[in-house]
Structures are given as structure tokens and as C-alpha cells.
Amino acid sequence: xxxxxxxxxxxxxxxxGYLEDMSQWNxxxxxxxxxxxxxxxxxxxxxxxNYLREKSAAGEALSIRSVGKSGVVDIKGLYKLFPKGPLKFxxxxxxxxxxxSCV
Amino acid sequence: MKNLLILGAGxxxxxxxxxxxxxxxxxxxxxxxxxxxxxxxxQPGFLFIPFGIYNKQDVTKPKYDFFPPGVDVIFSQIxxxxxxxxxxxxxxxxxxxxxxxxxxxxxxxxxxxxxGLKDKLWYKDIFDFYTIEGALALHKKxxxxxxxxxVMCIPELPYKCPVAPIEFVxxxxxxxxxxxxxDKVNISYVTLMSGAFTKPVASKMLGDLLEEKxxxxxxxxxxSHVDNENKKIVSxxxxxxxxxxxxxxxxxxxxxxVKRSGLGDDMNYIKTNKYTLQSDQFENIxxxxxxxxxxxxxxxxxxxxxxxxxxxNILAAMEGRxxxxxxxxxxxCYIETGHGKGALIDxxxxxxxxxxxxxxPGIGPFGLLKNTKMNHYGxxxxxxxxxxxxxxxxxxxIEADMSMAxxxxx
Numbered sequence: 001x002x003x004x005x006x007x008x009x010x011x012x013x014x015x016x017g018y019l020e021d022m023s024q025w026n027x028x029x030x031x032x033x034x035x036x037x038x039x040x041x042x043x044x045x046x047x048x049x050n051y052l053r054e055k056s057a058a059g060e061a062l063s064i065r066s067v068g069k070s071g072v073v074d075i076k077g078l079y080k081l082f083p084k085g086p087l088k089f090x091x092x093x094x095x096x097x098x099x100x101s102c103v
Numbered sequence: 104m105k106n107l108l109i110l111g112a113g114x115x116x117x118x119x120x121x122x123x124x125x126x127x128x129x130x131x132x133x134x135x136x137x138x139x140x141x142x143x144x145x146q147p148g149f150l151f152i153p154f155g156i157y158n159k160q161d162v163t164k165p166k167y168d169f170f171p172p173g174v175d176v177i178f179s180q181i182x183x184x185x186x187x188x189x190x191x192x193x194x195x196x197x198x199x200x201x202x203x204x205x206x207x208x209x210x211x212x213x214x215x216x217x218x219g220l221k222d223k224l225w226y227k228d229i230f231d232f233y234t235i236e237g238a239l240a241l242h243k244k245x246x247x248x249x250x251x252x253x254v255m256c257i258p259e260l261p262y263k264c265p266v267a268p269i270e271f272v273x274x275x276x277x278x279x280x281x282x283x284x285x286d287k288v289n290i291s292y293v294t295l296m297s298g299a300f301t302k303p304v305a306s307k308m309l310g311d312l313l314e315e316k317x318x319x320x321x322x323x324x325x326x327s328h329v330d331n332e333n334k335k336i337v338s339x340x341x342x343x344x345x346x347x348x349x350x351x352x353x354x355x356x357x358x359x360x361v362k363r364s365g366l367g368d369d370m371n372y373i374k375t376n377k378y379t380l381q382s383d384q385f386e387n388i389x390x391x392x393x394x395x396x397x398x399x400x401x402x403x404x405x406x407x408x409x410x411x412x413x414x415x416n417i418l419a420a421m422e423g424r425x426x427x428x429x430x431x432x433x434x435x436c437y438i439e440t441g442h443g444k445g446a447l448i449d450x451x452x453x454x455x456x457x458x459x460x461x462x463x464p465g466i467g468p469f470g471l472l473k474n475t476k477m478n479h480y481g482x483x484x485x486x487x488x489x490x491x492x493x494x495x496x497x498x499x500x501i502e503a504d505m506s507m508a509x510x511x512x513x
Contacts, residue, residue, distance in 0.1 A: 065259060079325075
């Protein structure tokens with residue numbers, strides 16, 4: 001665990017940069033994390049991020065497949081928004097825990 | 104008379120049947136088990152069939168061999184569980200009442216979930232080894248194959264026996280090396296995960312092992328569809344990988360019965376308390392094996408360890424006591440690595456696979472996260488253990504809770 005200043009805010013993050021506490025998140029935090037990854041956030045991005053935060057807060061496990069079936073965005077669209085890491089990057093930017101695959 | 108109903112007579116259901124048959128008072132409890140198929144397959148053996156190590160007879164027995172006397176056996180498909188009514192509706196029109204129910208309906212491969220998979224190349228150049236049909240078809244194909252690109256693809260999580268694809272590529276490497284075809288066969292291991300395995304320490308060890316064997320690991324590949332015309336697999340971000348033979352783990356999903364019963368998540372796995380193994384919705388429904396949505400491997404070893412916990416809890420629930428036991432997600436997998444060697448991993452919800460010795464600290468005889476001949480013998484012995492001890496619900500000298508003794512934190 002480490003503390004990091006993101007968008008002028010002291011935020012607790014994990015070793016690989018995921019927020020420890022999703023309530024420390026705001027849109028500016030999202031924008032700055034996205035910038036580090038190399039993504040410029042649009043309204044469509046925020047629509048997906050808000051969906052992820054909602055599901056995560058409800059304790060639901062997320063997968064690329066389930067997001068693709070959500071009606072918010074399809075899998076191709078999710079890859080366009082968050083290239084190379086559709087779920088890993090979107091989760092990081094949404095301030096929710098790193099997606100776990102339970103193998 | 105009270106009714107205990109077990110749905111599914113696979114590894115988990117059969118094991119629970121035998122355990123509970125021994126434990127429950129026969130004057131008080133009637134036990135019924137339902138399954139749609141009459142044949143029991145030793146599924147870990149499917150992996151060896153493509154390479155001619157096992158044949159169909161080695162992995163097949165009638166389910167009746169494993170049912171104790173005095174149990175009601177019904178062969179039928181299941182329509183649905185009606186939890187509010189404590190009833191199960193069968194496809195054959197029968198309706199069964201239960202006081203307690205154990206759901207052990209497993210997971211199935213669904214090739215139709217991926218576009219272009221079950222198409223004109225299916226069982227010609229594209230195979231699964233998760234069904235007896237797929238394993239036998241692949242065996243036939245390998246016999247006179249002249250070489251080319253052999254692509255192993257994992258398109259979705261979770262899937263049954265997470266180490267099987269790793270074992271498959273290792274055994275394929277050994278098989279073609281023995282036939283003098285080393286230079287003619289290129290093997291790649293294509294996965295949606297970020298490495299050979301999900302958990303970091305094991306992923307590194309297994310990734311290195313594959314690299315040593317010249318097996319190319321292609322991570323972060325999320326399969327969109329199979330292009331049958333050009334013999335390529337295509338990902339959602341438009342990467343393409345050509346294949347001559349594609350072996351694939353088709354998308355796994357739980358039974359449609361779960362969906363009809365309204366008990367499952369979006370992959371038809373039953374929503375289950377990961378510690379007590381009780382259904383999230385009904386107190387008198389317990390779930391075991393691959394059918395549960397608990398975050399651990401879909402594997403017989405997990406069902407075995409979970410079975411001991413479930414026993415304690417269901418017996419308590421039958422007597423109206425609080426549930427005493429907590430499952431820790433314990434899994435234990437032998438990994439066949441080819442050339443007469445094997446590796447072994449032992450882990451749970453909290454602790455990832457670590458190096459060390461098993462089951463005796465410092466002694467073994469098995470090495471954790473090590474590639475040894477002894478581990479291979481463990482795997483070979485396991486078929487006997489499965490038929491004679493595991494399915495019959497007898498005790499194995501391994502604790503249900505994972506132990507840190509003998510493991511090294513790194």
C-alpha cells in the first residue's frame with residue numbers, strides 16, 4: 001500500500017496503482033489516472049466508469065463478458081475506449097479494485 | 104421420512120452421496136440422486152487421450168458402480184428447482200419433494216457461445232479435450248498430422264481445471280518431440296489472462312517452464328471469433344493468430360436448469376456463500392463442485408475439500424444447529440509437464456500457490472511448484488485414488504483446510 005497525490009488529493013493506492021478506497025475517487029482523479037495510461041476521457045468513458053462503480057459497489061464481480069452484455073457498451077466498444085486492458089484499465093480509472101480472475 | 108435430494112451424479116454429487124449415505128439414519132432419511140447420464144467419466148483422464156496414453160475404457164465406468172444400495176436413482180434431465188416450494192421438477196414430468204437439497208450440476212462447455220467455433224472446422228481442425236468426443240477426435244487427428252501451428256486458446260474464465268491447458272501444451276511438446284517432429288510443430292498458448300496462470304508466483308514458474316519448452320505464451324488475447332476460411336483466431340482488438348490445429352477450452356457455463364430456477368449468476372453458476380457452501384437464496388439448498396459461483400478453481404480437488412466442509416454444515420443444518428464449518432477455497436492440482444515429470448500446486452482463496460513440499464513439511468514426497476518425476480507419479484496414481492477412494496467418499500490423508508506448513512512465502 002502507498003499514498004499517492006492524484007489531482008491534488010492524497011489517495012491510498014495498491015502496489016499496482018488501484019485505489020484502496022473507491023470513495024476517494026472523483027472525476028479529476030479519473031482523468032489523471034487515465035492520462036498516465038494514455039487515455040483521454042470522454043462522456044462515453046464516464047458512462048462506462050459509472051456503470052463499473054455501480055456494479056462494484058453492489059459487490060458484483062465484473063468480467064469483460066458481463067460488461068459487454070450490460071447494454072452500456074459492447075466488447076468491441078470497450079476495447080476501443082480502453083485499448084490493451086479493457087477491464088484492467090477501466091477498473092483502475094474507475095477507482096475500483098483490480099479485477100480478479102478466480103482460477 | 105425426510106428427503107435428501109442430490110442433483111447431479113458427477114464427481115461432487117457422487118462423493119456427497121456416499122459420504123451422506125454412511126452418515127444419515129436410514130430410518131429417518133431417504134436419499135435420492137438425479138442425473139441425465141448413465142456413464143461416469145474420469146475427466147482428468149481426457150487430457151491423456153489425444154496422446155494415446157489413456158483410451159476410452161480407461162476413463163469410463165457406469166455410474167451405477169458408485170451408488171450405494173438403498174438409494175433412489177433417477178435418470179432424467181432436470182427442469183428446475185422451485186426453492187419456495189421445496190420441490191424439483193424433472194423433464195420426465197416427475198416432481199420431487201425435498202427437505203434438503205444438494206446441487207452438484209457442474210459446468211459444461213458451450214462452443215456455440217463463440218462465433219465460428221462450432222462451424223465447418225469443428226472436430227476437423229478445431230478440437231476441445233474437455234469432452235470424450237473431442238479428446239477422441241483429437242487423438243485421431245494427431246496420429247497422422249504432419250505438423251504446423253498448434254494453437255491452444257483459453258477464451259473465457261472461469262473454466263474447468265485451470266491447469267489442463269498448460270498440461271496439454273507440455274504433453275504435446277513431448278509427444279511431437281518423441282516422434283521426431285520438434286522442428287515441424289509450433290505450439291502457442293493463447294490466453295485472455297496476463298500470463299500462463301492467474302496467480303503471480305505460479306504464473307512466473309509455469310511461464311518459464313513453457314518458455315524452456317519453446318512454447319510461445321500470448322497473453323491478453325480475448326477471442327472474438329474464429330475465421331474458418333483463413334484458419335485464424337481473431338481477438339476483439341483485432342489481433343490475428345493463424346492455426347493448423349486449434350485446441351480450445353470452449354466457454355464454460357453452468358446448467359440451464361440453474362437459470363430456469365433463478366438461482367444463478369450470468370454464467371449460470373449458483374450464487375453460493377463461499378464459506379458455508381449454502382445457497383444465497385435458500386437455507387436448505389447447499390451447492391458443491393463446479394456448479395457453485397465461489398471464487399476458486401473448478402476442479403475435483405476443490406469439490407473434495409469442499410465436501411468435508413459441506414458434510415459438517417449440512418448435518419448441522421439438518422439438526423437445526425448453526426453452521427460450524429468454513430471453506431477456505433482449498434485447491435490442489437498436479438500439473439503434468441511431459442517427459443515423465445510433473446509439478447504440483449496447493450492454494451486457497453487467500454494464499455496463492457507457493458513453492459515448498461507436500462503434504463509433509465520438508466519431506467514431501469511431492470514438490471510444490473517444482474518439476475519432478477515424483478509429482479508425475481502422483482498424477483498417475485490419482486486415477487486409482489479417484490475411482491476407489493474419492494468417489495466412494497472415503498477419507499484421504501489430506502486436510503480440507505489448506506496448510507502453510509511446508510510452504511515458503513516469497
